Amino acid sequence: MFATPAFAQAAGSGGSTAAFAQFIPLILIFAIMYFLMIRPQQKRAKQHREMVASLKKGDQVITQGGVIGKVSTVRDDEIEVEIAQGVKVRIVRATVAQVLNKTQPVAANS
Incomplete structure (x- = not known):
């Protein structure tokens, strides 16, 4: 019923790397969204502003x-x-x- 000191130490040592590993898919999704959606839209908006300014x-x-x-x-x-x-x-x-x-x-x- 009681946890020995060896088990208690093992559980706490890997917590920070496991928490970071949970955010990796979220970071990858944001990077993919940026390069496939946000960046091209910003590029088109910049071209439109330049076109309108040069009328x-x-x-x-x-x-x-x-x-x-x-x-x-x-x-x-x-x-x-x-x-x-x-x-x-x-x-x-x-x-x-x-x-x-x-x-x-x-x-x-x-």
Whole structure:
């Protein structure tokens, strides 16, 4: 019924390594989730921020709503997009989903 001192010492010595071993699967799951889900999403978000920041007049864009148009005016947080001749709409910059045609800067004649 009573535990001898030898049994009591053996039970306490392996406790810290066993507790750490229980966390290894949790750490592995987090690492897999980071590399398969979180990191690619952060990369796409960074590319979208750069694309939106580089918008300029003359770019042909698609909005998240599916509207295709040409940028006519660029302001701080919004842009004006011409969707048909004489029809312009103001949209928030962040709603641009894709840039179809980037305007090329005019080359200086030498």
